[in-house]
Amino acid sequence: MLPQLLDPRPYLVDLPDPRRATQNKLHKLHDILMIVRCAVLSGVEDWVGMEAFAEEKEAWLRSFLDLPNGIPSHDTLSDVMGRIDPGAFQTAFTAWAMAALPSLAAEQVGVDGKAVRGSRDGANPAVHRVSAFAGQACWVLAQQAVAEKSHEMTAIPDLLALLDLHGAVVSADAMGCQRAIAQTIIDAGADYVLALKDNHPTLCEAVQLWLDTEVAHERLPVQERPSRKTMTGLRCGAMR
Numbered sequence: 001m002l003p004q005l006l007d008p009r010p011y012l013v014d015l016p017d018p019r020r021a022t023q024n025k026l027h028k029l030h031d032i033l034m035i036v037r038c039a040v041l042s043g044v045e046d047w048v049g050m051e052a053f054a055e056e057k058e059a060w061l062r063s064f065l066d067l068p069n070g071i072p073s074h075d076t077l078s079d080v081m082g083r084i085d086p087g088a089f090q091t092a093f094t095a096w097a098m099a100a101l102p103s104l105a106a107e108q109v110g111v112d113g114k115a116v117r118g119s120r121d122g123a124n125p126a127v128h129r130v131s132a133f134a135g136q137a138c139w140v141l142a143q144q145a146v147a148e149k150s151h152e153m154t155a156i157p158d159l160l161a162l163l164d165l166h167g168a169v170v171s172a173d174a175m176g177c178q179r180a181i182a183q184t185i186i187d188a189g190a191d192y193v194l195a196l197k198d199n200h201p202t203l204c205e206a207v208q209l210w211l212d213t214e215v216a217h218e219r220l221p222v223q224e225r226p227s228r229k230t231m232t233g234l235r236c237g238a239m240r
Contacts, residue, residue, distance in 0.1 A: 106168030
């Protein structure tokens with residue numbers, strides 16, 4: 001199921017404006033948010049580039065934005081976006097993302113954490129985020145920042161709590177192979193596929209013993225992985 005892209009503006013209407021109501025407040029919050037969104041979706045990664053993008057596309061932007069005082073400067077874009085309440089923005093974004101893909105039934109939802117490129121600032125560590133991604137729809141559903149001096153295991157349950165996972169299959173790497181995370185997924189009415197490695201030595205040994213026993217009694221089909229030599233032969237055959 002592919003997401004049905006909806007107008008995000010109704011989902012941002014209740015987002016608090018961090019600026020005071022003074023005569024220097026020249027640009028509407030919705031205009032700023034939409035300029036940044038459109039620029040990011042167009043591959044722009046810096047504030048100066050966003051201002052240049054908006055100036056180049058001003059006629060198009062005016063077809064759905066007010067822009068009463070023209071295009072905001074890159075300093076205004078940076079300042080306003082940097083002061084928006086991240087929790088409120090996350091709530092609004094998640095509501096929009098879930099409305100675009102209202103049902104996750106039979107959808108594989110991959111959970112993974114990554115460091116944000118370029119977010120390291122001197123002695124300050126890089127920002128680390130955990131994302132939930134709908135594989136078939138190719139749609140990022142939600143993100144959750146990992147708190148300092150913490151790790152993905154504590155952020156994943158908070159991330160999953162944002163989503164209606166009923167009927168979905170949630171997958172995660174070995175970091176997410178935790179009882180609390182598995183129970184969170186079950187309680188949400190979903191199934192899970194969690195990678196198991198030596199970070200749980202007792203469980204890993206028990207599962208390996210069960211697999212070996214099932215294979216020995218021919219109760220479990222075995223899929224042999226092709227060797228490097230076989231794969232090289234396949235490639236050569238395909239080139240002929």
